[in-house]
Amino acid sequence: MRKLVLILTLLATLPSAVLAKDYAITVGDKLTISVLGEPDYLTEALVRPDGKITLRNFGEVMARGLTPEQLQEELSKKLRELIRNPSVSVMVTQFANSKIFLVGGGVKPTAFDLSMQTTLLHLLTSIEDMSAADLANAALIRDGRDIKKDFTSLYAGDASQDVSLKTGDTIVIPASSSSKGVYVVGAVTTPKMVPYRDGMTILEALLEAGGFNKFASPNNTKVVRRTNNQDEVIKVAGKRLVRDGDLSQNIVLRGGDLVIVDEGFF
The missing domain is CATH 3.10.560.10 (Outer membrane lipoprotein wza domain like)
Incomplete structure (x- = not known):
């Protein structure tokens, strides 16, 4: 239990932009954009069907297909004409109709709504009963390919092994031999x-x-x-x-x- 609390505490200290650094923004996502020291620039924006967002003081900006980090860089370029060395933050606060799937004999099969930024470790620590899980033979499947195998060190708290989850991801956790x-x-x-x-x-x-x-x-x-x-x-x-x-x-x-x-x- 103490290990779980420590893991969750460490995760809470990670900035959201880092947790979803490889996530590609899509239509329907809700973004929160802020500029350090400039409260007037705090904005919430919904990605429109054309992939763009409309921001006060920015105008229209294409967001679809960019990662939050890439959008931060794009907005920083535009702001440099107005603010010296702007520090822009972009967070995806709500994902559009996104689901990820948890399957396998070691866990209860579940479909999760990816309504906020999350990572594989966040998901694993949210599972109530992992007693039957074979983490060594677990896998994260994306677009038909295994992009990560063996969750043992990750579940033990090695955050360097963590990855951001994306729409359609499937996490397969088989049952351990003892189960x-x-x-x-x-x-x-x-x-x-x-x-x-x-x-x-x-x-x-x-x-x-x-x-x-x-x-x-x-x-x-x-x-x-x-x-x-x-x-x-x-x-x-x-x-x-x-x-x-x-x-x-x-x-x-x-x-x-x-x-x-x-x-x-x-």
Whole structure:
């Protein structure tokens, strides 16, 4: 909890223009523009369908397609004729009909309205339950491409890893192995999904599924494990394990493993 408070405190000290420095202004965005030491220049402007904004003392300025930083530079050029070394600030205070999407087995799927400037770290720290999240295999997808993978150091508070979110971004956070179940199927008394525990063995999983049924061929037991998008099959001599106590057959399982007990021929 203390780490979360520290992260949020650090984020609160970052200027909004930095948080959205790579965001391209679009039609319908609401901007707040100010000039340091010049309160008369404080203005709110809506980006019109033609991409322009109308500002007091500035006239019409094209904003669409520019980042807030680029618009600041453009306005500073115009102001130099009136003010010496003007310091202009541009903030996007409301985004136009923008959504970002959070998906994956490690979180509750949600669509967020991007109604204000936000970053990936802001979003991550707003998620109530991250206990099932596999941050190491998480990804930020933009325009069909992974632009950031592995959120571990970011979530730990490394703000240098942070990125601004844009309309249409999808954040994928899969479930961690420890949050997945072990599936025991085939010739067992009660085929079921067994909640995974660290260090769980195949014998424990079989016992929770009621053990082998009368049709089982225990020595034709196998574990199917998905690794790097490929299935690995591990054969287990279940009869040697259960009857003879051969612990070499009592393999340690991983979350998501599939235990299959084949039937024998009678």
